[in-house]
Amino acid sequence: MNSLAQAKEVLASSQSVAVLTGAGVSAESGLATFRAVDGLWEGHRVEDVATPEAFARNPGLVWEFYEMRRIQAAEASPNPAHVSIANLQRRYEDFTLITQNVDGLHQRAGSTGVLEVHGSLWIIECRRCGTSREDRQVPQPSLPPKCSSCGAVERPAIVWFGEGLPEDVYLRGVEAVERSAVFVVVGTSAQVYPVAGLIPLARRNGSFIIEVNPEASALSHMAHVELRGKAGEVLPQLVAP
Numbered sequence: 001m002n003s004l005a006q007a008k009e010v011l012a013s014s015q016s017v018a019v020l021t022g023a024g025v026s027a028e029s030g031l032a033t034f035r036a037v038d039g040l041w042e043g044h045r046v047e048d049v050a051t052p053e054a055f056a057r058n059p060g061l062v063w064e065f066y067e068m069r070r071i072q073a074a075e076a077s078p079n080p081a082h083v084s085i086a087n088l089q090r091r092y093e094d095f096t097l098i099t100q101n102v103d104g105l106h107q108r109a110g111s112t113g114v115l116e117v118h119g120s121l122w123i124i125e126c127r128r129c130g131t132s133r134e135d136r137q138v139p140q141p142s143l144p145p146k147c148s149s150c151g152a153v154e155r156p157a158i159v160w161f162g163e164g165l166p167e168d169v170y171l172r173g174v175e176a177v178e179r180s181a182v183f184v185v186v187g188t189s190a191q192v193y194p195v196a197g198l199i200p201l202a203r204r205n206g207s208f209i210i211e212v213n214p215e216a217s218a219l220s221h222m223a224h225v226e227l228r229g230k231a232g233e234v235l236p237q238l239v240a241p
């Protein structure tokens, strides 16, 4: 039996599925991944823009980066990978989608209850007074936006390096992985923790791990089946009846 057939059979005979996605799932929607050669932003590494220190130093520059990301995400459309994952969800009572992506494309494809463990481009928050608001307006009228309650500079509700993940969201992801019989890992380089740690966790818990990625990731060796190809091509085959 080939890998695809084996993966399909395991999925068909399982009751509990967790899926983890990374930037690769949105690559075919035209959104850049982080660690590709062309994944740099005007010469800045993601580690140099996506930190609280960078924001404290230069909120305008960091906002410029996120404004660009918000515009790109707003203009992008879900691709067949997002749609396949939304379709897969409809087959299971116990299904959890954990995404590291902040673009909102899974929800636009019809996924529900998505665990956005690295936050969202579409929530703007004030860390001084703790208010947050959903805001899909692009471009923002002025940058950086200021909190209407306290006047402090607002920021996108995204988890930067060195910041903790939203604890309840992440814990629900951990529980879903622990419950899962199958764990599908799509389009992530598996280099950023603690999320990458979900893969060894799944392994310890006896989940069957399916990786979908055109290239090997840092944790490919933990997968039971490696489906090498683009998510938008492989996932429709994986979820086809």
Ligand code: BJW
Pocket: 021, 022, 023, 024, 025, 027, 028, 033, 034, 035, 036, 039, 046, 050, 100, 101, 102, 118, 158, 159, 160, 161, 162, 163, 164, 165, 186, 187, 188, 189, 190, 191, 192, 193, 194, 212, 213, 214, 215, 216, 217, 229, 230, 231, 232
């Ligand atoms: C395709 C495809 C196609 C292409 N189809 N696939 C040393 C060791 C261990 C840990 C650390 C360490 N030093 C520092 C740390 C901690 C740090 C970390 O992990 N760093 C590593 C880089 C080493 N982690 C943190 O800081 C985290 N917080 C934390 O640990 O807090 C501790 C704490 C506790 C309590 C209080 C306070 C603190 C937070 C991590 C937050 C990550 N945030 C980012 C940026 C968000 C901002 C933004 O979006 O602008 O999230 S980083 C960036 O990487 C983004 C992504 O979600 C994340 C993961 O990237 P992803 O999705 O895997 O993308 P790529 O580009 O890496 O990979 C794309 C993949 O797609 C590739 O494999 C391609 O092959 C594939 N692909 N086309 C399918 N068509």
Ligand code: ZN
Pocket: 126, 127, 128, 129, 130, 131, 147, 148, 149, 150, 151, 152
């Ligand atoms: Zn405020």
